[in-house]
Structure formats: C-alpha cells, structure tokens
Amino acid sequence: MEVDSEELPPKKAPAKGKATTTAKASAPKPKPKPKPKEEEVDEDQDKSKVKAKFKCVFTTSWAAAKAAKLAGPSAPGSKAVPQPASPDCLAGLAFVFTGELSSFSRDEAIELAKRFGGRVVGQPSSKTSYVVLGDNAGPAKLAAIKKHNLTTLTEDAFLELIATRVVAEKDLDEKTKKKREKEQKAIRDSAKEMEQREKAAAKASGPSAASGHKSADPTTQLWTDRYAPQALKEICGNKGQVEKLQTWLASWPVSLKSGFKKPGKDGSGIFRAVMITGPPGIGKTTSAHLCAKLAGFTPIELNASDARSKKLVENSTNIYNTSLDGWMGGAETINAAGIKITDKSVLIMDEVDGMSAGDRGGVGALSALIRKTKVPIICIANDRSAPKMKPLIQNTFNLPFRKPDAAAIRSRIMTIAFKEKMKIPANVVDELINGVNSDIRQVLNMLSTWKLSSSTMDFDEGKTLAKMNEKYSVMTPFNIIQKIMGPYLFSATARETLNEKMELYFHDYSFVPLFVQENYLKTNPARVRGLDGPPQLLKQLELMDQAASSISDGDLVDALIHGSEQHWTLMPTHAVLSTIRPASFLYGTGSGYGGPNAMSFPQWLGQNSKQNKLNRALGDVQIRMRLKVSGDKAEIRQSYIPSLFPHIVEPLIDVGSGAVEDVIERMDEYYISREDWDAVVELGLGDHKDEVVLKKIATATKTALTKKYNASEHPVPFHKAQDLGKIPKKLAGGPAPDLEEAFEAEDEGMEDADDDKKSVDPDDIKNDKLVRQGGGKKASAKSTAKGKASTSKASTSKASTSKASTSKAKK
C-alpha cells in the first residue's frame, strides 16, 4: 500500500556520524560532493583531527544562493551542516523556531541549536536572540516577533551563524559569564563536599569494619546509592512537596495529641498518613527516608520484597508505638518482620501499588491501620488513580511528585560527573535526562556504565546512549492524535520511519483508529497549502475521499482481526490503513485543544451503546407485537412504528387526556406496554424525535396515561421468568420504602384496621397470621428507615401491609 511517496526522506542512521568519525579520522579524504544530510560529528575540541573530515564544500554564501534557487518545494536533507567555527558557537543565544524549514525537520534544527550550545525556547519573548523563520510560520509567533522587534534568520542564515560565529570570552555578556562561573563553582563545591563526606564515612566505618560489621566501601557501591541525596537541598525537583512532607512530619506529634482535628496550614494536619505518588526514579523513596531522618524519626521500610499480607501488616508495624523491644533487648532488637524497632519510628510503605495477590487484604489492612495508627505512615506508589489505591485515597494526604525538568537535575548530574572525573558537557547531560524522561536513577546508571569504557561523552554518544536506554512511555490517545494529525509527522522534513509512525498506533490500538476517524476532517491539510479557491477545495475533497476510503479499508481488516478468525497478524496492516494512511493525506495544523475544531473523543462509542440500547428496546417491542404482527425488527421500526404513531402518540398531542383510553386500547391490541410506548417514542427521528414529541405532550396527559395504564388490566403475551422472582424479594423487606409510600400505607392502614375489627372472617384471620410475620419484617424495616416509628404506628402499618398482601394473593 502506498502511503506517501514523500514521507521517507533519506534516513540518517544515528550511529553513522560516529562510524565515519573513526573511519575517516586517520585518512581524511575530500569529498567531491558531500552527501546530503551528512551527519555533523563532533564539537569536542580535543578531537581536532576530526575537523579535517569535513571538506566544507558549501561556502555559506553559496549555500544561501542555492537555497534561494530551491525556494518552492521543500528539499529535505539538501543542506549539510557546516563546520562550526567553535564547538559551542551558539552559546548564550536563545532560539525560537517557527514554521517549516526546507531542509531540516523541526527536531533536527532544535538539536542543532542545542548541540552548539544554544538554548531553544518555545515562545518568542524579548529575551530571544534569534527567531529562525520557516514557511508557514504561526501567526501568533509572527506577532510576537513584531512586538519584541526580534531578529529573524532564514534557515541558511542560521547555518551561516553556526559556521561563522566565534564566541570569544569577551563576547559573552557579563551575566552569562557570571552565571557560568557560578555554576562551575557550585559543581566544584558540592563535589568537594561529597568527597569529604565519603572520607568521613570511611573513617567512621573503619573500626567497625574490623569488628565484622560491614559497611560497604563507597567505591564498590552503586552510584545510585553512593550519590543518594544526603541533604534536602540535594533532592532534585519537587521542592514544594518535600517541604510539605517535612511540615507534616514535624507537626505529627502535635497532631496526634490534638486527635487529628487541626488541619494546619496546608490541611495536612488531619491526616495520619501521606501518600507520595509519581513516576519511578524521581526520588520518592529517597525523599521519604531523608525527611524522616531529618525530622528525627527512624524509618521502617516495608516494600514489595516483604510479604505484606493482612496479618503481617498488623503484627509487624508497631503502630501503637508501644514496643518495649528496643528498651528491653538492647539496640539490636528486631521484630517478626526483621525490622528494627525504636520509640520514634515512621512507617514507610514503599511500592504500595505492588501489593498484589500474595498480599491478600494488604491494602485493606493498611487503610485500617492508617485509621488507628500512632506512628506516621508514608505510602509510596506510582499510580494514584489505580483502582487498588481506592481505600487509601480517602485517608491519606496526597503528595504528587512530578518529573523534575532537565534543569533541575542537570547540576546534580554534572557534580557527580565532575567528581567521577568524567567530562560531559551540559547539553549532553540534558540530552540524557530528556531521553529517559527525567529518571535520575537511570541517568546515574547509564553514566556509571559509560564510565567503564570512557570518561568523556559527546553529543552523539549521549544521544545514542539515551536512545538505547529509552524509556517507553505510553501516550494518551489525545496526544497521539495530535501528533499523527499534526503538521510535522508527515512533513517533508520528518525523519520518522513508517515503523515509528505505526508505533503510535500500537500505543493504544483500540482507541487510536477511533480517534483518527473522529478527527481526520478537523485539520487544515498541509497538502492543499498554496492552492486557493476551487482547486483547493477540490484537492481537499480528493484527499478526504482517499482518507475516508482508507478508513473504510481499515474497517474491513478490523473485521478480520476481531471476527471469527482472529487474524491478529493483520494488526500492522490495520495500523497503516486505519491510522497512518488517512493521516498522511490530511495532516496539517489543527486547532489543538479548545477552539472550534478541537480534537474530540470519538462519538462512536456512545452512539454504539445507544444503538444497542434502542435495539434491545425495539426487540422487546417486536416480541410483544409478534403475536399479531409477522414482521421482524426492521419491519417494525420502518413500517409499524411510523404507522402506529398517529394512533398511539398523536392523539395525546392533539386531544390530550381525553384520548388516553383510546390510546391504551390501541396499545393493548398489540400488547404494547407503557415501557414499550416510551421505546416507540424514543425510536422516533426528525419530527418524531422523542424530545420534540415529549415536549408537545402535556405533562398532565402523560401522567394520566401512566396512571390509567397502571390502573387497568392488560393482556400479557408472556411472563418473563425474572418477573416472577421479584415479588417475594419485596416482601422480604428489600429496600426501605419511600417516605411518601409509607405515609400512604399508614393512612390506609388506619381505616383498614377498623374494617378488620368489624368483619372478622375465619379465613381472613388465618391469612393474616400467615402474612403478618412477613409484614412484621417490613414494618421493622420501615421503622428503622424512619428512625422513630412508634410501636402503635408499626402495628397499623403491619395491618396495612397484611391487607395489601392478601389482595395481592387473591389476584
């Protein structure tokens, strides 16, 4: 299936740059015609020999001239990245990219800017140094450029800037310089501090090591342990939440004394436990331990490696804080779960969402525990919204931890790298952090592995490493649809392969096609750009047609996948037909969230369930009418309902209450019940639509219909088995009756009681005796419902229910 002839531009292999580096470093040969999109290699200064590799054929002015000639169609990969004048030639500059460049994709251009030390921001502001302008720039950004009077660059000018700009120290403005120095100093300082701490630790553990108590040599420890934060200021990101945690812990003893009545400043005072939630690797556990230690608590940690069944949770946690173990048996006493108990402890329940089948009742026990605990409890989980967490949500204080951004982690990582004597530039660190979704732990692990082979890392190596350790995150369908239908995925400069596009479908293969179908018409297709008037409209209709027929193809494949034969191997085909291909025709700028053309949730789901519901209702109508009518469901809907409408609905509109009897007679002829009448109305369309029709019928008429129908007897074509089972349930005192109903029953009961006294029939007494027991139950139910029913009332209601049930029995 042809997807898009333009969408697979010459692909650059990510590792290629590096490969050529090593291959050509020894024998640099001039290239007569530089391969389009040759990978820029290295900016590290000590690899000066590499520089020779690029025979820079393009003089910058020539490139500009060529670009001028190329104006018009985009020429993906037509320009090479020039040799930079210095490795961080863009240092201190802030860039904004807008519109579509002709040679580089947006991502590549951003990468270029970052590689050479530039900063890339999303929105232009007065602090932006340059705006790189491509085709079809967003109007908002153009307005901002005008407003702030910013310098704009074309793609070629941008390349030229890379090729020519030399950053002399003196060129850097004062601020940047200072900032840089400050950063450097901070890194050195903290590295020094770390070293001292390690030394101190080594000294302290020295003697105890001799006595057999082992404390690991820091150099043999994992980096994640070795460089775990020891002070609050070392925790990256989530400062506010950590502070909240601290205040909560600090005020815990006071809160306990007050019985958790005072909410305190942030409302945390009424909780006996907190729940920290957030993605892995952002320091949840570390923060919990650190805060506990700093507040003078001894953390007791239970994590997924401990069995946490109901019994163990109850027995091993010392929640009443009554343990004398520590005092009786010396400092080394441990309890049943192997945990050291002290007088001031905090329970850290790590990985609460990992409490699973083996820990039966664990979450329930934990929430029961929280309700009565006398020690603070910190629960840690990844996903707060998981159904398993429900019992905990109510009685814990919520502390959601967010992924810190690269800037928050960078200095910490740089410090560690500095201490480990690794040479890694800041932009590489950023790349690593972004590559793994700000998982600090993973960045450290990656670095410690890298250290084994090399102590430097350049931009490309960083990128490859991050790519190798890429963390898989599942996108939401809304984000996926924005990406698929957005202007970049299929643009001429996009570098995603077909497989990578299909990956998007596999994020959520049941929803993405539905989203595509719902939203594929909501873009301003990039392919009709440049056309105007009728040709544009015609082209767009043509594209829509292609997309719609592809979606139709996709559904045929879907029927094979989910049909009786279950051809799951066709999933990739379905991905292409239902998602990629339609998007490849109609991709373009949409209006994103909000706005009149916002991507919306697929209607199909709601409409489908509505169809099923009405279909069932129609089935009920059909089977009731079956004794008189030979038609099937479709015939009932298409012929009978429109024909019956003038007989059973219109009179109610035109005549009103007076027509009720006739209508009921008509309904009885076809065994149509009151509920079926509703179904008939609901099945109407257009002028017969239920909303329209019901508005026209007076409420009084409707109630008259209901009352009259319920009051009279009706022919029943059949009994449903379920109907028989319902009546005894009611007698057995099911749900408490409505107050209204109860009152009515009582009123009747008064009269009935009198009647009973007057006319005593042996049969009746017998009946009463039998039924009274049942009625008594109901009465008790009533009295509990009302809360203060006196005994006399109860007895009268008893009489009334007995009466009611005898009449029922007679029926």
Add this chain to the structure above:
Amino acid sequence: MLWVDQYRPKTLKDLHYHEGLSQRLKSLAASGDFPHMLFYGPSGAGKKTRIACTLRELFGPGVEKLKIDQRVFLTPSRKKLDVNIVQSNYHIELTPSEVGNYDRVVIQEILKEIAQTQQVDLNAKQRFKVVIINEADSLSRDAQAALRRTMEKYMSNMRIILCANSTSRLIAPIKSRCLLIRVAAPNHKEMKTVLEYVAQSARAGKIPDEAAEDIVRDSNGNMRKAILVFEALKMQTPDLSGPLSIAKPDWETYCHKVGDMILQEQTPQRVMDVRAKLYELLSHCIPPTIIIKTVAERVVQGVDESLKADIMHWAAIYENRMRIGSKKIYHLEAWVVKVMSLYKHFFYDMDMSGFEDGF
C-alpha cells in the same frame, strides 16, 4: 388493530396472489411427505403469511394458539442469553440472529431439544413438529453449519422452515437440503386487488383508482407498506379524493434531509454534520443498507445524468463493504465523501480520471 393485521389471510385458499404457489403448498401439506423449506423474497411479499397458512393446512387451527416463551441460554463463556421463542403445540419459531454471534448456541440447543422429543399429542395430524427460523440470511456461518447435519438426522421428528430475504448469504449445503420457495413481490395489479379486498372488508367504501395507483407505486411491491399507507391515508382524508400526499415515515424524511445536505455543500464541516445525522439514523435502528439506499436515491434525483451511475456504483460498493466490515458508519461516511468529491468535481468540470480505478 391495524388493517394489515386484521385482514391478514388465514388459510391458503384466502390468499390473493401467487395462486400456483398456494396450490403447490396445499398439495405438499396434504401429501404427508413434507420437506424442509426455504421461503425467500422481499419483505412485505407475504412469506410469513404463507408460512402461517401452510402450518394451518398441516395441523389445523391449533397452530394459531401462540404463546411466547423466554429462554435463557448459557454460552460457553458463561454469558447469559435471552431468546424469545414463539410457539404453538405444533410448531416453534425462533430468531437466532437476535443474539448475534451466539446464534450457533441457540440453534444447537433448541433444535436438538425439539428434534429429540417426539410428538406427544396423539391427535396431531402430523408426526413431526415444525421449526421456523426467521432471518435465516443473517445466520452466521457457524450456525448454518450447525444446522446442516441436524436437518438430516432428525428428519423424522422435525421439519425446518427457513425464512429469508435472499438466498445469497446461505451456504449451499443448506440450500440443497431445502425446497426453495420464492415468494415474489406482488405486481401492481395484484396489489390493487388486495387493497380493494381490504377496503371492502373494512367497509371503507370503494377505493378510487388513482389513490390505489398512488399507493401501489409508493409502496414499491411491499404489501404491508401498501396497506399501512392505505389506512393512514384513509385516516387523513376519509373519501380518498383529490390530490393525495402520502406521508413518508420519519426515517425516510430524515434520510432525504441527509441527501439534500450532501448536495448543498461539500466541505469537511458538512461531512461532520452528515456524520452526526447518520449516527442518529443508525442509533435509531435504521439498518445501514436502508440508509445508504434511501440517501443514494435522493442524491441521484438531484444530480446530472452523467453522475447517477457513478453514485449508485459507489453506493453498491460501500454497501457491500458495510456488510463485510464491522463499523457501518465508516463506510457510510466514505461514500458520502466520495459523492461530495464527485459532485464538486463535476461542478467545476474537472478531470475525474482519479476516480476511474479502484474497486
């Protein structure tokens, strides 16, 4: 009661048209060697009426005492299915397609149950019971396969009458085991006879020729529709004189509205508006086939001669895809977009070569 049900013929000799067919059914019923049968023909042609008449011929008036039972089945995956069964002492009638993909379970369970019990009533005219399977053309392949062997094995206790709109979706082995009986739609003359009979029975006076002509033309061979329309007209204008306006059913008017929308404007926004309307139709239980047919007929009325063939061609293609696929709206919408594109191109007299190839 509506006339269409009130004056339904009860016996074979009361039937108004297809005399030869009635005759044949009568002799079949008398022969004692009654075969499995497959009644097929468009809706409103009188299939069920003929089946009922045949049963009466076989068993006598006892078959008219109907009762409805609701049976609960358990699927292998422990899902509960409710199936409504209409039965008399002599026959049983079921619609397995009610339960969608699980129709095989119903066929297996009920048929075997009936097939394995013999007729208990010694006074019964025939030794076998009759099973009527409605909407046989929407039986799944599995269900049809389940039917195959049962039809032969239990022939002594049971006869099957299948009722379908067309035989094209039935597998050949089933067709070969049945006596195929085509109940064609009545022609105009026959329909007029029936209308006159109804008018006479209902003491509605004579029906004017023009009115009858109008009704017959409007109902397109659907006898049921003709009588329903006749009664509706009679309610509106009791003497049936003057120019008659036959009221269209709600869904038809709605479909026509959709057709007009397609021709008024051809933009993405309009496609989405049409989509909303199509959803409305689908969710109110109008079969997608009927929708595409009605809308296409409406659209064709409003376009140039040279486009008509194309529009119908694509309607046929997408109707077919709808049957194969699962989400009907996708195909309906694809057709709508196709029509819009065709129309717009025609409007601007553009090159249409792009539409030649394809399916």
